[in-house]
Amino acid sequence: MEKGSIDKSLYIYGFVPNDYPEKQLKQLESIGVSVIPFQKTVAIVSQKKMIDISELSKEALAELMIHHQKTIESLMGMGFNTIIPMRLGTFANNSVELIRVIEKEYDLIMETTEKVSNLIEVEIISTWSDFGQIMAEIAVNPEVVEMKEKSLNSEAGITQADQLNLGYLVKKILDGLQSEYETKITETFAPFYKSTKQHELMNDQMVSNTAFLIHQSKLVLFEKALDELDESLNDKLNFKFVSPLPCYSFYTMELKSLSFEEIESAKKELGLEDSTSENSLQQAYLDKAKLLHPDANAGEDATVIFNQIKKAHTILQDYVDVLKPASKEEEFSLHTDTVIKNSLFLKIKE
Numbered sequence: 001m002e003k004g005s006i007d008k009s010l011y012i013y014g015f016v017p018n019d020y021p022e023k024q025l026k027q028l029e030s031i032g033v034s035v036i037p038f039q040k041t042v043a044i045v046s047q048k049k050m051i052d053i054s055e056l057s058k059e060a061l062a063e064l065m066i067h068h069q070k071t072i073e074s075l076m077g078m079g080f081n082t083i084i085p086m087r088l089g090t091f092a093n094n095s096v097e098l099i100r101v102i103e104k105e106y107d108l109i110m111e112t113t114e115k116v117s118n119l120i121e122v123e124i125i126s127t128w129s130d131f132g133q134i135m136a137e138i139a140v141n142p143e144v145v146e147m148k149e150k151s152l153n154s155e156a157g158i159t160q161a162d163q164l165n166l167g168y169l170v171k172k173i174l175d176g177l178q179s180e181y182e183t184k185i186t187e188t189f190a191p192f193y194k195s196t197k198q199h200e201l202m203n204d205q206m207v208s209n210t211a212f213l214i215h216q217s218k219l220v221l222f223e224k225a226l227d228e229l230d231e232s233l234n235d236k237l238n239f240k241f242v243s244p245l246p247c248y249s250f251y252t253m254e255l256k257s258l259s260f261e262e263i264e265s266a267k268k269e270l271g272l273e274d275s276t277s278e279n280s281l282q283q284a285y286l287d288k289a290k291l292l293h294p295d296a297n298a299g300e301d302a303t304v305i306f307n308q309i310k311k312a313h314t315i316l317q318d319y320v321d322v323l324k325p326a327s328k329e330e331e332f333s334l335h336t337d338t339v340i341k342n343s344l345f346l347k348i349k350e
Helices: 022-031 058-077 095-104 106-116 131-139 142-152 160-188 216-232 260-269 278-292 301-323 336-341
Strands: 010-017 034-038 041-047 119-128 193-198 206-215 237-245 253-257 275-277 331-333 344-348
Touching (some): 010 253, 022 034, 022 058, 041 095, 041 106, 119 131, 119 160, 131 142, 131 160, 160 206, 216 237, 260 336, 275 278, 278 301
Antiparallel strands (some): 193 206, 253 344
16 A cells, blocks of 8 residues: 655554554555554555644634544544544654654554553533523522522612622532533443543533543443433433544544754753753752742842743753653753654653
């Protein structure tokens, strides 16, 4: 299968194990993607013009997101059950650069591949079936009734502060109901999931927005438990069930880039040589932080200078995390060639 052209940028959808039959890999051409194999892993890619997704319009971003998700989910439909999805909008300049990154981060890819083996993500979004009824029930809550009566009987009448306080109380009760049902939903599926993540609620009518990480073999039992939960709640909630999905919420991988200029500046900021260790980095930061802390220095620039030291430390600590030295005493290189070689790396998005 085509391995990508060296003069074309590559859009990366994710990684799958390199243990699928050649015939199955060949079928990927039907959904417009190709493969770049390296030892026991395979990158799923397509040739696209490199773009910065932060500069896309909402419509273009939504279009790319749909394409990205549909492609990965098509892989699952074609029997690729173990997938590490890549972050939306991930590009490599060419296949040579991508292979170089895979080689450097091979252990991370293989460790993550083992973790996601035969795991899928299930998303459950629940909303109130009758939000008006919920608000009507809150309106007769004793605390709400008491606050209303107190405001009405006040000589000053209902003030703006009273209205704000009433709104806060109603929101507090609504949040409490939402949390109660969210907990019930999570506990219902406790026997089936390995991990769970709560996503942001988009509005007051949404009760839960939860991702569950489960083994594929548990999917039927999970669906049955959802049906039983739905029945027990007497149509109190509406459920949207989305599955199977790759492990977007738990093991999405991203390609990060370290700026050589930032690392060089941080090195000078902390007074480090081309060769140093994590212990030396920490000591240099502590020495500078103690010397330049705003509490010990007057002037408007004191905080700015101190924050520059903190930023330099963070940048170099990220670089240490990429290099993964065997110990905090082991020296590593901050020489230009080494920094450039390690400027691209993979990590699991948290």
